[in-house]
Amino acid sequence: MEAVKRDTPQGACVYLSGAIDETASFDQMIGHVSSVLQVNCKGVSRINSIGVKSWVRYFSNLRKNGVKLKFFECSSAVIQQLEFFQNFIESEEVESLGVPLFCSSCRKNEEKYFTVKDLKAASFQVPVVKCSCGGNLVFDDTKEYFQALMG
């Protein structure tokens, strides 16, 4: 896992990428966090069970210490953990996420990013997006993908 931390007017922002596994050390890689932490997860490719434990331990601790968390551009690798783990992310902390799309004409896969606000407004009906081949990119997962965010 790689973590690049930047300070913004809204608070600290960390960009996570790569595989979150037994080598991930959130404390070491992210360091001190004061009151707000924004986490960009676009680059997260997969999370194994040890990575999930480290993630839950780290972010649960931050919440206990009063840190406000926001997760942006959550990749599908992050969102699919919500299908399994109750305590992976608090659903209201997710601001935006990648939605997997597939074009049956050219067999292309893409991940497009939507805000939770926009998805809720559309009742989680993912709009069809035009593919570069002229075909249609449609939502390519099951309804469980959004289940945790619907509440």
Added chain:
Amino acid sequence: MKCSVVLIADWSELPSLLSLGHLDLFLIDVSTEQDFETYVQHATTSAAQVHLIVNSELSSIPASLQSEHCRSFLIRTYGNFEETAKAYSRLITIASSSHQEKFAIEDLLKSPSEVNQVTLTHSDQKIECLNQVREYLIHHAVISERIVEIILNGLDEILMNAIYDAPVDENGNQRLTKIPRNTPIALDEKNQVELHTVYDGQSFAFKVVDHFGSVNQLKLLKHIFLGSQDHLFQMNEAIANAGVGLASTFRMGASLMFISKKGIRTEVVVYFKLCSSFREFKNQFRFLAIHGS
């Protein structure tokens, strides 16, 4: 060995069919809770011959896994049933062949590529293996990166199990479960782990072998079935990594087969049909099976 398969809708037919003696494999349809509980109460047959067709939502499955008669499941919920019955019969034929000492992973696929085999002599090789499999799949298979990463996650979990959860001492107690999974360890002879992979353009399979034969199959099966039933795990320090890792691998499209000889060897075989669409991949036919002691 050709496998003769009989599909039974009414379990009470089983004793008379068994007495015929020439049938190898029985697929019993237990799609309702009542059928399943009735079968478990009355089953007398060797589990190796009987495979149950179930819906993954059956809530009584995890509790019933204590029964020695429930070791192999064909999950009706996923995939086209006629195709799955044929594919499954072929798989069970391979696994049940008495003349084979080791599961021939290449027999799972129709026209397999060569089997690649790696022996891990150090835990650090796990990352190398994952990278090699990633490169292979990206180069050869027309599938999304998401599917590649899901396959890699499954492989990661099973390799970790083999390295850290499988080793037991002379009393059968696990030796390494408490140590952090990023602890580098040398794997001497008995602790060495084998990885076999095979691909035929449509499917990908891998087999991970440890030389302990110690896996608690019932515990793993329970986790896997919980994972398939929309159960939400509460992740904490006490939860078994092996179980939840396999549960998510299964839920995302993997078929799993555990072939174990206690005190000697466990082979964990994982099979994926590769699809361009993730939804098709996630909804593919799958099975769970245990063979051996």
